[in-house]
Amino acid sequence: MTTGPDLIHAQLQIAGIELISALPDDWVIPLMARIDRDPKMLQVRVAREPEAVGVCGGAFFGGAKACAVMGIAGLLACAHEFALFNNAHQVPLFILSSLRGTLEDPRTYQVAQGIVGLPYLDALQIPYLIVDRIEDLEIIPAAYRRSRLVKRPLVCFLTKKVLFHGISESSGE
Numbered sequence: 001m002t003t004g005p006d007l008i009h010a011q012l013q014i015a016g017i018e019l020i021s022a023l024p025d026d027w028v029i030p031l032m033a034r035i036d037r038d039p040k041m042l043q044v045r046v047a048r049e050p051e052a053v054g055v056c057g058g059a060f061f062g063g064a065k066a067c068a069v070m071g072i073a074g075l076l077a078c079a080h081e082f083a084l085f086n087n088a089h090q091v092p093l094f095i096l097s098s099l100r101g102t103l104e105d106p107r108t109y110q111v112a113q114g115i116v117g118l119p120y121l122d123a124l125q126i127p128y129l130i131v132d133r134i135e136d137l138e139i140i141p142a143a144y145r146r147s148r149l150v151k152r153p154l155v156c157f158l159t160k161k162v163l164f165h166g167i168s169e170s171s172g173e
């Protein structure tokens with residue numbers, strides 16, 4: 001069976017993405033593992049999410065197509081970079097993020113991210129979309145192109161249902 005990470009990876013390939021900068025969240029680990037198996041994509045792991053913003057910014061200035069992968073908690077750590085690097089200097093940034101703190105998330109400590117995450121992006125005027133169905137993954141290349149067109153960050157949230165499609169139910173809990 002084709003898994004959620006396989007289908008997401010296929011859309012990243014269609015978008016022409018060559019570089020991924022990622023910090024693991026337990027929901028994105030299967031996606032990161034899938035990306036690792038692609039010799040045409042370089043994955044740079046970072047210690048903090050703001051570093052992923054810098055790596056993707058450097059890739060943009062070097063002419064490479066890049067994507068950051070992180071959890072919603074990581075987005076909350078990137079306000080400075082979003083405001084003073086991406087938005088002020090018009091540096092596009094495409095982000096795939098897990099949407100944590102929702103009804104499908106059993107972790108108490110993720111509730112706060114679910115409560116403040118989307119209003120936080122609204123306050124920073126960062127557009128986002130939520131992919132809750134496998135069929136909707138085809139939006140990824142268009143979302144990537146939109147980020148480049150408007151020269152701003154754009155977040156594509158992936159739900160647990162999408163990230164763990166075709167993977168054991170015990171994963172991600």
